[in-house]
Amino acid sequence: MTGAEIIMRALEREGVQTIFGHPGGAIMPIYDAIYDSPIEHVLVRHEQAGAHMADAFYRTSGKVGVCFATSGPGATNLVTGLATAQMDSSAVVAITGNIPQELIGTDGFQEADVYGITMPVTKHNYLVKDVNDLPRVIREAFYIASTGRPGPVLIDIPKDVQIADFTGDFDDVEIDLPGYDAKVPVDMTQVEAAIEAIKAAKKPIMMVGGGAQTSSQEIMDFANKLGIPVITTLMGIGAYPAGDDLALGMPGMHGTVTANRAITHCDLLIGAGMRFDDRVTGKISRFAKNATVVHIDIDPAELSKLVHAHVPVAGDLKDVIPALSSKLDKLVITEWWDQLKEWRDKYPERYKTDKPLVSQEVIEMFHEATKGDCVVTTEVGQHQMYAARLFPTSKPRTFLTSGGLGTMGFGLPAAVGAAFARPGEQIVCIAGDGSVQMNIQELATIKKHELPIIIAITNNGVLGMVRQWQEMFFEERYSEIYLADSNPDFQKLAEAYGIDGYTVYDRETAKSLIPEVLAKGKPAVMNFVVYQSEHVFPMIPSGAGLDEMLIGDQEEDSAPIESQLVTS
Amino acid sequence: MKNKHILSVSVRDEPGVLVRIAGLFARRGFNIESLAVAPSGQEGISRTTFVVTGDDNDINQVEKQLFKLIDIIEVTNHTDAPFVDRELMLVKVRVSSPDDRVEIRQIAQDFRASIVDVHREALIFEVTGDEGKMTAFIDQMRSFGIIELIRSGRVALTRSAADDRVEQPNPLNFREVAA
Numbered sequence: 001m002t003g004a005e006i007i008m009r010a011l012e013r014e015g016v017q018t019i020f021g022h023p024g025g026a027i028m029p030i031y032d033a034i035y036d037s038p039i040e041h042v043l044v045r046h047e048q049a050g051a052h053m054a055d056a057f058y059r060t061s062g063k064v065g066v067c068f069a070t071s072g073p074g075a076t077n078l079v080t081g082l083a084t085a086q087m088d089s090s091a092v093v094a095i096t097g098n099i100p101q102e103l104i105g106t107d108g109f110q111e112a113d114v115y116g117i118t119m120p121v122t123k124h125n126y127l128v129k130d131v132n133d134l135p136r137v138i139r140e141a142f143y144i145a146s147t148g149r150p151g152p153v154l155i156d157i158p159k160d161v162q163i164a165d166f167t168g169d170f171d172d173v174e175i176d177l178p179g180y181d182a183k184v185p186v187d188m189t190q191v192e193a194a195i196e197a198i199k200a201a202k203k204p205i206m207m208v209g210g211g212a213q214t215s216s217q218e219i220m221d222f223a224n225k226l227g228i229p230v231i232t233t234l235m236g237i238g239a240y241p242a243g244d245d246l247a248l249g250m251p252g253m254h255g256t257v258t259a260n261r262a263i264t265h266c267d268l269l270i271g272a273g274m275r276f277d278d279r280v281t282g283k284i285s286r287f288a289k290n291a292t293v294v295h296i297d298i299d300p301a302e303l304s305k306l307v308h309a310h311v312p313v314a315g316d317l318k319d320v321i322p323a324l325s326s327k328l329d330k331l332v333i334t335e336w337w338d339q340l341k342e343w344r345d346k347y348p349e350r351y352k353t354d355k356p357l358v359s360q361e362v363i364e365m366f367h368e369a370t371k372g373d374c375v376v377t378t379e380v381g382q383h384q385m386y387a388a389r390l391f392p393t394s395k396p397r398t399f400l401t402s403g404g405l406g407t408m409g410f411g412l413p414a415a416v417g418a419a420f421a422r423p424g425e426q427i428v429c430i431a432g433d434g435s436v437q438m439n440i441q442e443l444a445t446i447k448k449h450e451l452p453i454i455i456a457i458t459n460n461g462v463l464g465m466v467r468q469w470q471e472m473f474f475e476e477r478y479s480e481i482y483l484a485d486s487n488p489d490f491q492k493l494a495e496a497y498g499i500d501g502y503t504v505y506d507r508e509t510a511k512s513l514i515p516e517v518l519a520k521g522k523p524a525v526m527n528f529v530v531y532q533s534e535h536v537f538p539m540i541p542s543g544a545g546l547d548e549m550l551i552g553d554q555e556e557d558s559a560p561i562e563s564q565l566v567t568s
Numbered sequence: 569m570k571n572k573h574i575l576s577v578s579v580r581d582e583p584g585v586l587v588r589i590a591g592l593f594a595r596r597g598f599n600i601e602s603l604a605v606a607p608s609g610q611e612g613i614s615r616t617t618f619v620v621t622g623d624d625n626d627i628n629q630v631e632k633q634l635f636k637l638i639d640i641i642e643v644t645n646h647t648d649a650p651f652v653d654r655e656l657m658l659v660k661v662r663v664s665s666p667d668d669r670v671e672i673r674q675i676a677q678d679f680r681a682s683i684v685d686v687h688r689e690a691l692i693f694e695v696t697g698d699e700g701k702m703t704a705f706i707d708q709m710r711s712f713g714i715i716e717l718i719r720s721g722r723v724a725l726t727r728s729a730a731d732d733r734v735e736q737p738n739p740l741n742f743r744e745v746a747a
C-alpha cells in the first residue's frame with residue numbers, strides 16, 4: 001500500500017467520517033486514495049473555510065474535525081483557521097501535502113515552510129519524512145488534538161511520502177510522547193482549599209468558559225446544589241443554560257451589568273474552564289478586587305497567568321467539579337442573591353426600537369422563533385455581541401463563535417461544519433454584512449449539500465463594531481467602514497448560488513418571515529436591512545475596569561445614544 | 569523582584585525543537601540571556617540550559633509554557649535548589665610588551681585559565697567556571713586589551729546524591745505547576 005492509502009486507512013481507524021478539504025498538486029496522491037475511501041469528503045471553496053468547518057465540527061460534536069489542503073497557498077490559507085482553533089482550544093487535525101522532500105528548501109513550486117509557519121498556531125505539528133511513521137503520527141495527532149486542553153495539530157506530508165510503499169506494521173501505533181501528559185492528576189489539597197474558600201464565601205460567583213462545554217452536566221449539578229450564581233463567558237455560552245434562575249449572563253467588555261457588577265463585588269470567584277481573556281477582565285488591577293480566586297483549568301499554564309489564583313486547581317472539570325460538589329451543600333447567601341436580583345431586574349436586556357428595524361430585535365426574533373433550540377454560529381462584530389446576549393443557546397456545544405481570535409469569516413463555514421456534525425438540526429448563522437463576505441464562497445458548499453442553514457445578515461451597511469469605536473473614541477472620524485455603496489444584493493447573490501434569498505426592511509415582515517423560513521428546513525440567506533448607528537451597550541472601554549461601564553441604552557430613561565459613565 | 573534563573577530542559581531530538589523553544593520565548597516576550605544545547609547522555613534526548621531573567625511569576629509562566637511543548641520532557645529550575653553551574657569562555661588578549669606577557673600569564677594562572685593559542689601579539693585563554701569567575705577574568709584582562717571573546721552559555725546540574733536524573737528535587741510536575 002502507498003502512504004496515501006495508509007493515511008486514509010489510518011483516518012478511518014480514528015473514526016473519521018467527514019473531511020473538509022481542497023485538492024492541489026502536492027496532495028494529489030491522497031485525493032486519489034479518497035476516491036476509494038468510505039470517508040465523506042466535502043469540497044470547500046477556500047481552505048480557510050475548510051479549517052473553520054473542521055473546527056466547528058469538533059465544537060458541535062466533540063469529535064476531532066479534519067481538514068485537507070495542498071502545499072504552499074493551500075496550506076497558508078489554513079493558517080487563520082488553525083489560529084482560530086488554537087485560540088478557542090478546538091481539536092482539529094489538518095493534513096497538508098508538501099512538495100517532494102528532495103525539493104524542500106529549494107523554493108520549489110508551491111513550496112512554503114508550513115511546518116515552520118504553523119508552529120505558533122498549533123498545539124503540535126509534524127513533518128513526516130518516512131512513510132512508515134504515518135500510522136503512529138496520525139494516531140498521535142488525534143490523541144494530542146483531543147486530550148488535555150484540545151487544540152489543532154497539523155501533519156505535513158511530502159508528496160514522495162504519499163506515494164512511497166508502506167513496509168511497516170500498520171497496527172504498530174504505540175504512542176511515543178514522553179513529554180505529553182494528557183491527563184492532569186487532580187491535586188486534592190487544592191480541592192480541599194477550594195472547598196474551604198467556597199464555604200467561607202458570602203458573595204460567591206462561578207464563571208464558566210469554553211472548557212466547560214464538555215462538563216456541562218457537572219457544572220449544572222454543582223450550581224444547582226450550591227445555589228451559586230453562574231456567569232458564562234462568550235465561549236461558555238450553552239455550557240450553562242442562559243436565562244436560568246442562577247444565570248447572570250456574560251461578563252466583560254460587552255457583558256451584562258449584573259455579571260460585571262457581580263464580579264466587582266464578589267468575595268469569591270470560581271473560574272472554571274476559562275482563561276481570563278482581557279475582553280473578560282477589562283483592566284486587571286480593577287478586576288474582582290475583593291475576591292478570593294479559585295481557578296480550575298486543565299491547562300496548568302493558565303493558572304495565575306493573568307489573574308492571580310489564590311487557589312489554583314489544575315485538572316479536568318469532570319473530575320474537579322464533582323469532587324467539590326460532594327463536600328459542599330447549599331450556600332446561605334440570601335443577601336447576595338437579593339442584591340444580584342435587584343441588579344438583574346433593573347438592567348434587563350434592553351434596546352431601543354424607536355427607529356427602523358434594528359439588529360437586536362432581528363436577533364431576538366430568531367431566539368423567540370427557535371427558543372434557542374438550534375445551533376447558532378456567529379461572525380464577528382456587533383451582531384456577535386448581540387447574538388451572545390439575545391440569542392444564547394441552552395445546550396452545550398451549540399453556540400459557535402470565534403472568541404479568542406475574533407475571526408471575521410468564521411460564522412458561515414462554522415455553520416457548514418455544524419451541519420455535518422449534527423445532520424438534520426437547524427443551524428442559524430448570525431452575520432454582519434462585512435464579515436459574511438469573508439467566506440461567502442461557501443454558499444456553494446451549502447447549496448451542494450442542501451444544508452439546513454439560515455444565514456441571517458444584519459445588514460447595517462457598515463463595519464458596525466469599528467464604526468462604534470470610531471464614534472466613541474475617534475471623534476466620529478468614520479474611516480473606511482462604509483459598505484452600503486458597494487455591498488452586493490445579498491438576495492440575488494444567494495439566488496445566484498441557487499439558494500433562497502430574502503430582503504427584509506421592516507419589523508412586521510421580519511416577525512412573520514423568520515418562522516416561515518425556519519420551517520422550510522432549507523438553506524436560506526436572509527438580508528435584514530437594519531439601522532446603521534446602533535450601539536452595543538453596556539460597554540467597558542478598552543483598558544478600563546469592569547466597574548467603569550458605559551451603560552447607554554440599558555438605562556431605562558437614558559437618551560438613545562448618549563451613554564452615561566456608571567461606576568459601580 | 570527580577571532574578572536570574574537557570575532552567576534545564578530535556579527535549580526530544582526532533583527536527584525543529586529549538587525553533588519551537590525559541591519561538592515560544594519570542595512570542596511570549598520572554599528574554600533568553602544564554603542558551604546552551606548538548607546531548608544529554610540519554611539517547612534521543614538533548615539537554616538545553618537557559619538563563620532567563622524575570623520575577624517569580626514570569627519564570628513560572630516560562631516553565632509552564634515550556635512544559636506544554638510536546639517535545640519537552642522535563643523542566644528543572646535550578647535556582648530553587650543548590651546547583652553547580654559552569655560556563656566555558658575563550659578570550660583573546662592583546663600582548664603589547666614582554667612585561668605584559670608575564671603579567672597576563674600570571675593572572676591566567678591564578679584563574680586556572682589555560683592557554684590554547686599563542687601568538688606574538690596575542691594569547692587565547694580557555695576559562696571554565698561560574699559567572700563570577702568569568703566576569704572577574706574579563707575585568708582583569710580588560711586593561712591589556714581584549715581583542716575577542718566568546719562564551720558558551722551556562723550549563724547547570726542540581727547538587728544531589730541521586731544519580732538517576734528523575735530523582736532530582738525539582739523536575740516540573742503538575743502538582744508544583746499548580747501550586
Ligand SMILES: Cc1ncc(C[n+]2csc(CCOP(=O)(O)OP(=O)(O)O)c2C)c(N)n1
Pocket residue numbers: 379380381382383384406407408409431432433434435436458460462463464465466
Ligand atoms: C479577519 C478580521 N478582520 C478585521 C477584524 C476587525 N473587525 C472586528 S469587528 C469588525 C466589523 C465587522 O463588521 P460586520 O461584519 O458588518 O458586523 P457588525 O459589527 O456591523 O455587526 C471588524 C472589521 C476582524 N475581527 N477580523
